[in-house]
Amino acid sequence: MEILVCVKRVPDAAENEIAVEGGALRGDDLVYSVNEWDNYAVEEAIQIVEREGGSVTVVTVGDGESEEVLRREMAMGANQGLLLSDPAFAGADGLGLATVLAAAVRRGAYDLVLTGAQADDGAAQVGGMLAAILDWPFASLVNSIEAQGGLLRVGREIEGGAQEVSEIDLPCVLSIQTGINEPRYVGLRGIRKVASVELPVLDAAALGVAPAPARVRRIDYFVPPAGAGADMLTGSTAELAGQLVELLKAKGGLK
Amino acid sequence: MDNVFAYLAHAGGKLDDSALELLGAARTLFPGAAPVALAAGSGASLDAACQEAAASFAEVWKFDQEVLAYPNAELLRPLLARVLPPGAIVLLPHSTLGMDLGPGLSVKLGAAYLPDVVDGSAAAGMTLEAVRQEFSGQASAHVTCDLSAGAVVTLRSGAFKADASRSAAGRIVDRSPDAAGLAARRRFVKLVQAEAGDIDITREEVLVSVGRGIGDKENIALVEELAGAMGAALCCSRPIVDAKWLEKPRQVGTSGQTVKPRVYLALGISGSFQHLGGIKGSPFLVAVNKNPKAPIFQAASVGVVADLLELVPALTEAIRKGR
Ligand SMILES: Cc1cc2nc3c(=O)[nH]c(=O)nc-3n(C[C@H](O)[C@H](O)[C@H](O)COP(=O)(O)OP(=O)(O)OC[C@H]3O[C@@H](n4cnc5c(N)ncnc54)[C@H](O)[C@@H]3O)c2cc1C
Ligand SMILES: Nc1ncnc2c1ncn2[C@@H]1O[C@H](COP(=O)(O)O)[C@@H](O)[C@H]1O
Numbered sequence: 001m002e003i004l005v006c007v008k009r010v011p012d013a014a015e016n017e018i019a020v021e022g023g024a025l026r027g028d029d030l031v032y033s034v035n036e037w038d039n040y041a042v043e044e045a046i047q048i049v050e051r052e053g054g055s056v057t058v059v060t061v062g063d064g065e066s067e068e069v070l071r072r073e074m075a076m077g078a079n080q081g082l083l084l085s086d087p088a089f090a091g092a093d094g095l096g097l098a099t100v101l102a103a104a105v106r107r108g109a110y111d112l113v114l115t116g117a118q119a120d121d122g123a124a125q126v127g128g129m130l131a132a133i134l135d136w137p138f139a140s141l142v143n144s145i146e147a148q149g150g151l152l153r154v155g156r157e158i159e160g161g162a163q164e165v166s167e168i169d170l171p172c173v174l175s176i177q178t179g180i181n182e183p184r185y186v187g188l189r190g191i192r193k194v195a196s197v198e199l200p201v202l203d204a205a206a207l208g209v210a211p212a213p214a215r216v217r218r219i220d221y222f223v224p225p226a227g228a229g230a231d232m233l234t235g236s237t238a239e240l241a242g243q244l245v246e247l248l249k250a251k252g253g254l255k
Numbered sequence: 256m257d258n259v260f261a262y263l264a265h266a267g268g269k270l271d272d273s274a275l276e277l278l279g280a281a282r283t284l285f286p287g288a289a290p291v292a293l294a295a296g297s298g299a300s301l302d303a304a305c306q307e308a309a310a311s312f313a314e315v316w317k318f319d320q321e322v323l324a325y326p327n328a329e330l331l332r333p334l335l336a337r338v339l340p341p342g343a344i345v346l347l348p349h350s351t352l353g354m355d356l357g358p359g360l361s362v363k364l365g366a367a368y369l370p371d372v373v374d375g376s377a378a379a380g381m382t383l384e385a386v387r388q389e390f391s392g393q394a395s396a397h398v399t400c401d402l403s404a405g406a407v408v409t410l411r412s413g414a415f416k417a418d419a420s421r422s423a424a425g426r427i428v429d430r431s432p433d434a435a436g437l438a439a440r441r442r443f444v445k446l447v448q449a450e451a452g453d454i455d456i457t458r459e460e461v462l463v464s465v466g467r468g469i470g471d472k473e474n475i476a477l478v479e480e481l482a483g484a485m486g487a488a489l490c491c492s493r494p495i496v497d498a499k500w501l502e503k504p505r506q507v508g509t510s511g512q513t514v515k516p517r518v519y520l521a522l523g524i525s526g527s528f529q530h531l532g533g534i535k536g537s538p539f540l541v542a543v544n545k546n547p548k549a550p551i552f553q554a555a556s557v558g559v560v561a562d563l564l565e566l567v568p569a570l571t572e573a574i575r576k577g578r
Pocket of ligand 2: 007035060123
């Protein structure tokens, strides 16, 4: 099975305190990494190829800095990386990104395209849009995949943790939910191994696309007014523990 | 705006809570509109849902086909693309169905896609200004959406008040023939209910809940001890289950369990809407987080900015001493 996995470089919300200053994210000290969901998608693709044969290509739309996420996923075990980069892609909305990715899909011969269910700074939209542009069937929030001849049996995780099981024809696009697998660890040695691999870069001309102007635009980031909020306790660790014990007692939190 | 539509989720003959929230959102975002409800399904349960909807919506389009008995987005998308007029504005819940249906629907309609709206004001001309969140609620953003070619808008659960204030005596229009001949390349097979665990956190009165801030699997023992000292049950956020540090039946949130405790102690949890969506009944919520700007402090009754790896052992100790 030939599998394309879409990955995105995002500010790592687990590593950073995302702070807003003057309408923008405070950017000087942001740590970036691969969007959490995309690691699960790459791991799943690698496992499918281990079972069924084929190869895994990782692709991203981004600037030169985005190369590092392609290399990280190649260190995980993806066979090829593909960088889609052009000043014309900057500021693209979800539809613009999906349009660019669709052009890359059409240049290949993929049976399956995986995306993350959502990006940390995104909106859970690119996968579904990509499928619609390609006119391929789609399933979101996928938490199990089993190949069955020319089709897949997939599970979608829905409300309450229930699973909706469907059959889906190939080729198709699936968006992957966290927890579907345990993404393998990538060590420094793995990264070093792929550090000098040439990564093809395709621009708007090579892809033959021009994303339409964004119809959904972010005006600014802001901090919502504090609202009612919590009563904040202060003091030393021992004092805080003491206050919490009293509160828990009063509210029936100690049995 | 005379072309606003709301997709009604329903099950077992009852409208989902989202249905009247969409109406509330429509009245906020498109005050002049008379939103048309769209209801797909099959048989008596669809009829009952349409009856219920007609009490609040002036017009309900009913699509009755056996294949629609289960709401498969791969069938609903071509159906809606077939029946909606050009420039339609379609409101969907930002649920797992909305996420499945919405992005592709916007492409098929040639419309803009504005997902997971948490707030907004009345559209001015062809522009809608709304509020979204990123990074699990750690950053809010104002966004504008160009409505000139229509839009698919999904709304976060609970963000807009359900509006049942006006009785409509609405008209139910049977448009089932328009839904004939739908076929999908993704076919629904079955639903598998979530596994039950050795503990039912939905019945517990006092919960200690641990999130990614715990850092390491080894540290789970610290919160287990605290829960033990309190006589509380231990639950968690999703990343803890994804990492297989605790079992799925202990996960609180929209894709986990819905709990209704008296006291909820959230340790190292940022406060995403998917997590908070699983906590009902306004418990006494204590949040411990090292980030003073964590969104959980908006929802908490009492907050402590601290490293949980220091505070939790101290708290366990203090409780044991007090006994
Ligand atoms: C469709 C869908 C369904 C989902 N369903 C659920 C669900 O049911 N339940 C759920 O929980 N999530 C769910 N999620 C995931 C959700 O979006 C968030 O990613 C998740 O809730 C974050 O969990 P967290 O707060 O533990 O981790 P994070 O958001 O990473 O937060 C960790 C927090 O710990 C703090 N911290 C770090 N170290 C320390 C320390 N030493 N001491 C104190 N504080 C510390 C940090 O400041 C941070 O605020 C779902 C997502 C999707 C897309
Ligand atoms: N710039 C990008 N390049 C490649 N893939 C992307 C990009 N942005 C989003 N995606 C993919 O689409 C998924 C959902 O992102 P989003 O719709 O932005 O929440 C991500 O998990 C990625 O798989």
